[in-house]
Amino acid sequence: ETGVTQTPRHLVMGMTNKKSLKCEQHLGHNAMYWYKQSAKKPLELMFVYNFKEQTENNSVPSRFSPECPNSSHLFLHLHTLQPEDSALYLCASSQGSLSPREQYFGPGTRLTVT
């Protein structure tokens, strides 16, 4: 275990649904990340939060809405998704996002949009 947990592990949702992914880190880190991992594509950074403040939005469509209420929790709210949004969504954390620090990943949420 890396100290980063994600729920749910699997999610199937229709294009009109609204759902949320949750991430929690138990490492005392202050930076958290959302990544998207699609088949045959490199991991793509979506959002970065540093001390609860969003410091990076990597041109992600507005149907993905992140929320970081504190340094230990990160959410990704999903609405009106498209089938091409089906992927593994990974959360990571590190001790700060503004220096070369190790990032630790959770197990991911496998999302299927029908």
Add this chain to the structure above:
Amino acid sequence: GENVEQHPSTLSVQEGDSAVIKCTYSDSASNYFPWYKQELGKGPQLIIDIRSNVGEKKDQRIAVTLNKTAKHFSLHITETQPEDSAVYFCAAMDSSYKLIFGSGTRLLVRP
């Protein structure tokens, strides 16, 4: 921006042999290079990393080398075991501290 190329995409070795995975990067300002191992159904696990002020780092059967001049770095696994079978990703941290990942190498260690 930073671009990371990783080769090969698949690698099959006999148990006990060595495996080498290579990555190149484009941004000379990149200064942190981690390697991750991802097993089926799990998230990427950091296995080793190297910073630009060193040329080589070793941890038991795993080693990473960095050539800043040529902008490439490699992962070396010696005495491979079946449990080393996984997908391995290299990454480079760009000048804005974002990790840019390679496309992954699927390593199969044949018993």
